[in-house]
Amino acid sequence: MNERREDDSESRIDYGVIFCVLMLALIGLASIYVAATHDSGATNVMTVMVSQVAWYVIGTIAVVIIMQFDSEQLWKVAPLAYWLGIFLLTAVLVFYSRSYAASTGAKSWFAIGPLTFQPSEVMKPAFILMLARVASDHNHKYYEHTTHSDWLLLGKMVAWLLPVAVLLRLQNDFGTMLVFFAIVAGVALVAGITWRIIVPVAAALAGVGGGALMLVATTTGRTILEHLGFASYQFSRIDTWLNPASNTSDQGYQLWQSMKAIGSGGIFGTGFDVSKVYVPVRESDMIFSVIGENFGFIGSLILILLYFMLIYQMIRVTFDTKNVFYAYISTGVIMMILFHTFENIGMNIGLLPLTGIPLPFVSQGGSALIGNMIGIGLIMSMRYHNKSYMFSRNEDFE
Numbered sequence: 001m002n003e004r005r006e007d008d009s010e011s012r013i014d015y016g017v018i019f020c021v022l023m024l025a026l027i028g029l030a031s032i033y034v035a036a037t038h039d040s041g042a043t044n045v046m047t048v049m050v051s052q053v054a055w056y057v058i059g060t061i062a063v064v065i066i067m068q069f070d071s072e073q074l075w076k077v078a079p080l081a082y083w084l085g086i087f088l089l090t091a092v093l094v095f096y097s098r099s100y101a102a103s104t105g106a107k108s109w110f111a112i113g114p115l116t117f118q119p120s121e122v123m124k125p126a127f128i129l130m131l132a133r134v135a136s137d138h139n140h141k142y143y144e145h146t147t148h149s150d151w152l153l154l155g156k157m158v159a160w161l162l163p164v165a166v167l168l169r170l171q172n173d174f175g176t177m178l179v180f181f182a183i184v185a186g187v188a189l190v191a192g193i194t195w196r197i198i199v200p201v202a203a204a205l206a207g208v209g210g211g212a213l214m215l216v217a218t219t220t221g222r223t224i225l226e227h228l229g230f231a232s233y234q235f236s237r238i239d240t241w242l243n244p245a246s247n248t249s250d251q252g253y254q255l256w257q258s259m260k261a262i263g264s265g266g267i268f269g270t271g272f273d274v275s276k277v278y279v280p281v282r283e284s285d286m287i288f289s290v291i292g293e294n295f296g297f298i299g300s301l302i303l304i305l306l307y308f309m310l311i312y313q314m315i316r317v318t319f320d321t322k323n324v325f326y327a328y329i330s331t332g333v334i335m336m337i338l339f340h341t342f343e344n345i346g347m348n349i350g351l352l353p354l355t356g357i358p359l360p361f362v363s364q365g366g367s368a369l370i371g372n373m374i375g376i377g378l379i380m381s382m383r384y385h386n387k388s389y390m391f392s393r394n395e396d397f398e
Contacts, residue, residue: 014317014383020310021361021376025056027303028362030272031290035283035364038275048283048364055366059373066377070385071325074378078133081126082160088119089167096171104356108171120168120176121371125378128183128332130160135191136325150193154201157184175355179339186335187328213238238353254280258348262292262300269296283364285356288348303362307341317382326382333375340372 029052036048069077097111110117134156142149161184168177188198215221216238261277270276272294279289292300311334318330337360344359346352358368 012384014313014380016313017310017317017376017379020306020313021373023306024303024310024361027291027306028287028359028364029053029056031287031294031362032283032364034273034275034290034294035287037273039278039283051366052364055369058366059369062370062373063377063380066374067380067384069381071323071381074129074329074381075133075325078126078129082130085119085123085126086163086167089123089164089171092119093167093170106172106356108168108173108176116367118367120171120173121367122374123164124179124183124336124371125333125374127160127164127180128187128329128336128375128378131157131183131187131332132325132328134160135187135328139191139324145192145194147194147196150197153191154188154193154197157188175343175357178343178355179336179357182339183332183335186331190328190331254286255347255350255354258282258286258289259350261289262349265293265296265299267297269294269299284358285344285354285363286348287359287363288345291362292348304341304345307337307360311338314379317379321382323382329378330382333379336375337372340368 029049032052033045033049036045092110093107095110096107097109097116100109100111100116101107108118108120110119135153138149138153138156142152161180164180165177168174168180212225215225257277257279261275261279261282264270264277270293274294275290277289277293279286282289288300288303291303295302314330314334314337318327321327321330340357340360343352343355343357344363347354347357358365360372361369363369
């Protein structure tokens with residue numbers, strides 16, 4: 001049996017996932033170089049690039065470490081990771097960066113000298129672990145799905161989501177809150193909650209969203225939303241989304257410039273490091289505008305195909321795994337990356353409102369990259385340990 005495990009060691013590494021992440025990282029470095037060259041000045045380019053490479057190295061180390069954890073160890077770690085994340089989300093409300101809060105309107109960043117850290121990014125994989133544990137434990141106890149048991153499961157998931165949502169609301173980080181909602185939605189679907197619950201809940205949420213948009217459109221409605229805690233910059237983002245051309249010199253400037261840059265790229269792009277349109281913060285939130293301008297429609301399509309390949313590889317690993325707990329983890333990771341990708345590209349082209357969501361593995365910044373790399377480590381753990389489990393036991397971890 002030991003010889004069989006040694007012979008199979010190579011197949012325990014998922015090179016398909018590694019390839020996709022590596023290609024996205026290379027695209028990210030090239031795009032960040034373009035943004036830094038034209039926006040930061042030649043003297044700061046090296047600093048920006050070295051910093052980003054360092055984050056990739058740290059993220060790679062995180063992947064290697066996390067993939068050593070099997071499902072039993074991840075099960076035990078889940079509550080610790082969750083409550084550590086809650087502690088950090090609480091602490092940042094007191095020790096947040098005043099300068100970042102002034103520029104972004106969100107109290108979601110720690111800052112120690114030149115180093116910054118956003119705890120909500122590493123809270124995402126911690127929340128995924130905890131949610132996977134809750135769903136696995138519930139479905140083990142309630143093997144037969146009933147409306148009552150499904151409502152109970154949904155209630156448990158919302159109960160674990162509520163502290164995170166409240167803390168993010170206090171940070172004024174609505175965009176990140178949406179990522180957690182997407183994770184819950186994905187795990188709820190895979191956990192087998194009946195459509196008799198999902199459909200009315202989804203309809204209710206859609207009604208709330210539609211109602212909020214209707215309120216934004218009126219002065220009285222905005223007054224009501226202000227009393228509920230909505231900030232002026234959030235109204236501005238919605239106004240810009242609904243009518244990008246209404247104010248191209250103030251709040252709508254970033255989106256308008258992004259759309260101009262992507263449009264100027266045409267089919268094949270302007271060429272590497274050829275930037276004719278300035279886009280604010282394009283090294284992070286608006287990185288897709290760099291790709292659209294330099295590499296055009298073809299380059300943008302290749303980027304999107306890489307994300308589809310990555311999602312496919314993760315789904316394939318999930319189906320190969322005989323472990324329900326792992327399946328819920330992978331669902332959460334897939335929803336996290338999928339939502340980030342869809343939201344970032346959507347807001348760059350004016351399809352969705354600006355939310356400050358970075359493009360996975362491509363945008364500049366350490367916190368989001370580390371959070372996504374932790375998610376990749378969890379996926380890699382499935383392949384790495386699933387093979388050995390198949391030789392030692394043929395049952396799901398409960």
